[in-house]
Amino acid sequence: MNAISDVAGNAGGRERARIRAQAFSGSTSGLAPGNVQANLVILPKALAHDFLRFAQANPKPCPILAVSEAGDPHFPVLGADLDIRTDLPRYRVWRNGELIAEPTEIRDIWRDDLVSFAIGCSFSFEEALIEDGIEVRHIARGCNVPMYRTNIACVPAGIFQGPLVVSMRPLKPKDAIRAVQITSRFPSVHGAPVHLGFPASIGIPDITKPDYGDAVPIAADEMPVFWACGVTPQAVIAQAKPAFCITHAPGAMLITDLRNTSLAAL
Incomplete structure (x- = not known):
């Protein structure tokens, strides 16, 4: 059974499969109702600790949902089949704080030292x-x-x-x-x-x-x-000018298998 049929029973998996197949590249607002969506920041490991400290100091804009291991493009806690390199409708690639590309997948620029941060989304x-x-x-x-x-x-x-x-x-x-x-x-x-x-x-x-x-x-x-x-983080990246960074394109989020109700504090 392939990855797409494996996730056929859940809305998050279905939408990710559609995005992975390059069948959708727009805003994810309203897609997979009930499923948690996430912002994305990907940085070299050398900067990951400082970014984690930044997120912890600014929990309103940067509530961390998950952090990957260096070089690992998967977030099992957010979705069993999830691949961070292909499963967002559109990405942004930054060099020295300048936006240089908005690809629909990032497999060709993936590196073994990259750490991914999934951040809560409104x-x-x-x-x-x-x-x-x-x-x-x-x-x-x-x-x-x-x-x-x-x-x-x-x-x-x-x-x-x-x-x-x-x-x-x-x-x-x-x-x-x-x-x-x-x-x-x-x-x-x-x-x-x-x-x-x-x-x-x-x-x-x-x-x-x-x-x-x-x-x-x-x-x-x-x-x-x-x-x-x-x-x-994208406004911060434009100001901080790290040599290399990848984010989601605004509105083009990572759709997870988590349910919104699981995040309710009360």
Whole structure:
């Protein structure tokens, strides 16, 4: 039995098989409902300890779900058949802090010294918001979540320092209050929002022009609600300029076999 048929009984495995076959390369928001999704950072072993310290010092944007052994492209704890080199819709390759490529697989540049970090993603708590009757605008419109660099500095560690990145969902005030309550239960996927309303006060000059993802409309009776985002390491990498790094492309996440309910703290 091959790897694809082995995982045919679970949604995460089915989506990974589709991605591995190069049949999908878009945003994973809304795919495999109920399954945990993850951001990805891959660094040489020489930088892995400093990045782990950075993540531990900044748990809101960088909640660690799993760390691989050096050179091992698999995450058995996240999926038995999972291959980090092929199972994301799109990757980003960085050299000296510059984005140089966005391939759909990374087998040809994989190295034996690379350590992979799977980081919690806010796509995982969206299921709970939707189940509570709260509209998630980017899912409703079939686009990527808007993400913004802020003027909030992360706690530095080693070479890693830079700005917090946030994702935004427009909500009515009553839904924003409920969203705080719901997402507080999921600290492993960013937890409660870090800011509500007033984007300029966190360094966002124009809410209609996200730094990553797609703009979504905000109605007159809604406010922007901001969560810490797992794209933060990419803003940090651009500033820290490590010689080599691989990440996910914003919105193109790793779909795991873990269930969102397993991450609920309450």
